Amino acid sequence: MKSTGFSRRSFFAASAALGGSALLASKAVQADAKPAMAKVLYGPPPGVAKLNANENPYGPSPAALKAMAEATSSGAYYVRDSSQMLRDMIAEKHGLTRDHVMLSSGSSGVLTYMALASAQNGSILGPDLFWDTTAMMGTRNSDFGIKRLAKRPDLAIDLAAMEQALGDDVAMVHVTNPNNPTGSALEAQALRKFCVKASASTMVLVDEAYNELTDNPDASTMVPLVKEGRNVAVARTFSKIFGLAGMRVGYLIAKPEILENIGQYGLGDYGLNQAGVAGAIASYGDEAFIAFSKAKILEGREMIAAAIKENGLSALPSQTNFMFVNLGAGDAEKFRAAMAARNVLIRGIYRDYTNWSRVSMGKIEDVKRYVDALPYAMEAIT
Ligand SMILES: Cc1ncc(COP(=O)(O)O)c(C=O)c1O
Structure with missing residues (x-):
């Protein structure tokens, strides 16, 4: 029989630790229960461009x-x-x-x-x-x-x-x-x-x-x-x-x-x-919402395509709400960290694809944050 790798003791130790931190977190939420907190719990904090999980922030319809x-x-x-x-x-x-x-x-x-x-x-x-x-x-x-x-x-x-x-x-x-x-x-x-x-x-x-x-x-x-x-x-x-x-x-x-x-x-x-x-x-069947979302995503893709070109980079052709950007000699993890320092969240390295960086489309203002941060992130990796 295959080992499950499951140890009772480590399971209980881990769940106790988890329970403890959840309790602390919920106390912190109660102590600081401002209306804005709900936004932080269920999505990105205000001012942060979350472009790392291919979500569509224009939804739900x-x-x-x-x-x-x-x-x-x-x-x-x-x-x-x-x-x-x-x-x-x-x-x-x-x-x-x-x-x-x-x-x-x-x-x-x-x-x-x-x-x-x-x-x-x-x-x-x-x-x-x-x-x-x-x-x-x-x-x-x-x-x-x-x-x-x-x-x-x-x-x-x-x-x-x-x-x-x-x-x-x-x-x-x-x-x-x-x-x-x-x-x-x-x-x-x-x-x-x-x-x-x-x-x-x-x-x-x-x-x-x-x-x-x-x-x-x-x-x-x-x-x-x-x-x-x-x-x-x-x-x-x-x-x-x-x-x-x-x-x-x-x-x-x-x-x-x-x-x-x-x-x-x-x-x-x-x-x-x-x-x-x-x-x-x-x-x-909400064709109007589908068309609206798609138009926003295409607008974002065009903005990013123009910005990466301006910064001497290229990307693969995309038919999605994200783009895979070729950083040339640049390191995608360092690029991710430099973007995060400017409140723009994107993906880091995939396996040995060290110079490829994925960015999702978000609201147009968040895509703009990526575009604005791009020259600074480039400087950080070159
Ligand atoms: C290609 C692909 N398939 C499936 C999923 C899973 O998404 P979900 O479980 O939210 O439908 C993702 C998520 O990013 C994805 O990129």
Whole structure:
């Protein structure tokens, strides 16, 4: 039997310490209970540009806020009818049935269930750099790991190399499109061809967290392959364009038998909350809010593209609400620290990608803070 690495004593010591600090924190909050405190608890403090987690600070939409307030008043009751309604809405949009849609707490939930199920049987094949948090959750206690493709100079996902890497050892292919942290999207026709071929012998998971932000969302999605009955599962989320990251709703679209299989690793409706589901229902068809958010994100991307050019840098093409900036000889961790010193929060180094720096779009005034801080941060790293 595998060791769980779980020691009772260290668990209790850790939880006692945690309990203590939580108590102290709550006392501090009570002692200093000013109205502004709520903002600090639930989001960035005023004056801080939080550009490090690909959130959409223009959300939640007005309709979502109203629906969430209403749902919170029924927070005494477990989720049931509302989640079925949301599944029906998603299914209807894609011409599928409720049984093709599984909800979870953020798309991290369904992505993790997919990883847990596949890691029973083999490794997860992915590019060198992708949002691998949930793949790692699946392989952590498995005999199998993540099989990564070789790093490419342009950081693109090499579908030909991926096809070559398919084999009996692979239980699932994981493609994030557009990718995170690169922001780049694959050409839809090429990805479709790859998915058709790969899904004949293995499971293909396509994470489309940023689909709504692509140049052509309907043409980019792989959902039609689910409709064709293939072994393709598509993950989506309400965390990005809909501005509901803190409300934790995501979903997977796949054949009912795939969802039944991964369901054994999930919590079903027990993993959902009334307010989150209400916010998702109110946001789903809100084309005006989607267009508004997308316009703000594109405006921010243009501002950052111009600023990095002015400072002698470049970035990968992005179809998301973030950009991956090439710092040349600069160190991304030092760059992050220099930006943080000016109240601009961005990401530091990803593995051995030491000169690549990811910045998320935020409110326009926060993007401006990044633009203004850029020359100073550059000076700090050169
Ligand atoms: C590509 C990708 N997929 C999934 C997620 C998970 O988001 P959530 O669990 O909030 O849906 C993220 C979060 O940043 C992401 O970048």
